[in-house]
Amino acid sequence: CEDELQERFRGCMLGAVLGDCLGGPLEFKNGNNSFPFSRLKREFRLYDAWEPERDGVLEFTDDTAMARQLAYSLLETRTHLDPRNLARRFVDEYHREQGRGYGEAVTEVFEKLHKSDCRDPYGPAKEQFKTEGSFGNGAAMRVHPVAMFCHGRSRTELLEMADASARITHSHQLGVRGAQLQAYAVSMALDGVDSKAFLANMLELVESFSEDPKSKHTYRYKFEIMRKALATKNDDLAIALGNGVAALHSVPSAIFSFLRAQSPIEQLRDSSRFVRTVQLAISFGGDTDTIGSMAGAMAGAYYGEVDVPENFLDVCEGVYDAIKQADGLVKLVRENLDSD
Ligand code: F2R
Ligand code: MG
Numbered sequence: 001c002e003d004e005l006q007e008r009f010r011g012c013m014l015g016a017v018l019g020d021c022l023g024g025p026l027e028f029k030n031g032n033n034s035f036p037f038s039r040l041k042r043e044f045r046l047y048d049a050w051e052p053e054r055d056g057v058l059e060f061t062d063d064t065a066m067a068r069q070l071a072y073s074l075l076e077t078r079t080h081l082d083p084r085n086l087a088r089r090f091v092d093e094y095h096r097e098q099g100r101g102y103g104e105a106v107t108e109v110f111e112k113l114h115k116s117d118c119r120d121p122y123g124p125a126k127e128q129f130k131t132e133g134s135f136g137n138g139a140a141m142r143v144h145p146v147a148m149f150c151h152g153r154s155r156t157e158l159l160e161m162a163d164a165s166a167r168i169t170h171s172h173q174l175g176v177r178g179a180q181l182q183a184y185a186v187s188m189a190l191d192g193v194d195s196k197a198f199l200a201n202m203l204e205l206v207e208s209f210s211e212d213p214k215s216k217h218t219y220r221y222k223f224e225i226m227r228k229a230l231a232t233k234n235d236d237l238a239i240a241l242g243n244g245v246a247a248l249h250s251v252p253s254a255i256f257s258f259l260r261a262q263s264p265i266e267q268l269r270d271s272s273r274f275v276r277t278v279q280l281a282i283s284f285g286g287d288t289d290t291i292g293s294m295a296g297a298m299a300g301a302y303y304g305e306v307d308v309p310e311n312f313l314d315v316c317e318g319v320y321d322a323i324k325q326a327d328g329l330v331k332l333v334r335e336n337l338d339s340d
C-alpha cells in the first residue's frame with residue numbers, strides 16, 4: 001500500500017476489534033485455564049466458512065465500546081484530550097448498551113459520572129475500591145487510539161495522554177501504568193520498531209517508574225519472565241504471566257503474544273502473522289477478549305491491514321466503523337503535524 005500510515009492505523013483499529021470479537025465468546029469459558037492451540041485452530045476454522053446471513057456476527061464487547069468512544073472523542077476535540085468529553089461519551093455509550101460485558105465495578109463510576117454530569121471527570125474513579133482505585137485492564141484495553149493520536153509526538157506526551165484517559169475509570173497506579181505500557185507498545189508497533197529494541201524500550205519505561213516502586217517491581221518481574229521465554233521460544237506462559245482482568249495479569253501477556261508471534265510457532269504454522277498473534281493471545285484463556293484485543297492492536301499496527309484476513313470482516317461487528325475511525329485519525333494526525 002502506498003500509504004503506510006493508513007495501513008498501520010487501519011490494522012491497529014481492526015486488530016483491536018477482531019481480537020475483542022474473536023476472543024469474546026471464550027472469555028473465562030475455560031475458567032482460568034489456557035486453551036490448547038488445537039482448540040483455537042478448530043474455532044478459527046469455523047470463520048473460514050462463515051456466512052453472516054446464517055451465522056450472524058460475533059459482537060464486540062466493552063473493550064471496543066470504550067475504545068471507539070475514545071477515538072470519537074479525539075476526532076471531535078482534534079488537538080487534545082478533553083476528559084469531560086470522554087467521560088460523557090463513556091457514560092452515554094454504557095447507557096445505550098449496558099450488555100457489552102463491562103467490568104463489575106466500573107459501572108459504579110458511570111452511574112456517579114452520570115449523576116454529577118461529569119463535573120469532576122476524575123472524581124468517581126478515585127472512590128473505587130475504598131479509594132484504592134481500580135487496577136483492572138479497562139484503561140489499557142481501550143488506549144490504542146491515544147497511541148495513534150500521539151503518533152509523531154514525544155513519549156512524554158503519549159504517556160501523559162494515556163494517564164489522562166485512564167484515570168476517568170482507573171486511578172490505581174497498576175491500572176494506569178498498564179494503560180501507559182499498552183499505549184507505548186502500540187506506539188512502537190505503529191513505528192515498526194523491531195522486537196529487540198521494542199523489549200529494551202519497554203524495560204526502560206518500566207525502570208522509569210521510580211516514584212512508583214510497586215509498579216516498577218511487579219511489571220519488571222513480568223518483563224523478565226517474558227525475556228527468558230522469548231529466548232527459549234516457550235509459548236506456555238498463561239500461569240507465569242497471567243490471564244486475568246487485572247492490568248498486571250493481562251497487558252504483559254498481550255505484549256508477549258505480539259513479540260513471540262513474530263517468530264514462527266510450529267503448531268500455528270498455517271496462520272498468518274497477525275492471526276497467530278491473536279490465536280496465541282486467546283490461547284492464554286481467562287480474559288481472552290481483552291488479551292486478544294490488546295495483542296491484536298499491536299499486531300495490526302505492526303503488520304498493517306494487509307495482514308488481516310478479509311474473511312474476518314464478515315465475522316465481526318464494528319469493523320467498518322473501525323476503518324473509518326482509523327482513516328479519520330490518519331487525517332487528523334497529518335493535519336496536527338503540519339500545523340506544528
Ligand atoms: N467484565 C468482564 N468480563 C466478565 C468477568 C468474568 C468473571 N471474572 C468470571 O470469572 O466469569 N470483562 C470486561 O472487564 C474487564 C475490564 O474491566 P475494568 O474496566 O477494568 O473494570 P473494573 O470493574 O474496574 O475492574 C475489573 C475487576 O478487577 C477487580 N479489581 C480491580 N481493582 C481492584 C482493587 N483495587 N481491589 C480488588 N479488586 C479489584 C474487580 O474484580 C473488578 O471488578 C475486561 O476483561 C473486559 O473485557
Ligand atoms: Mg470485554
Ligand code: MG
Nearest residue numbers: 151152153191
Ligand atoms: Mg511515535
Ligand code: MG
Nearest residue numbers: 027287289290
Ligand atoms: Mg475481557
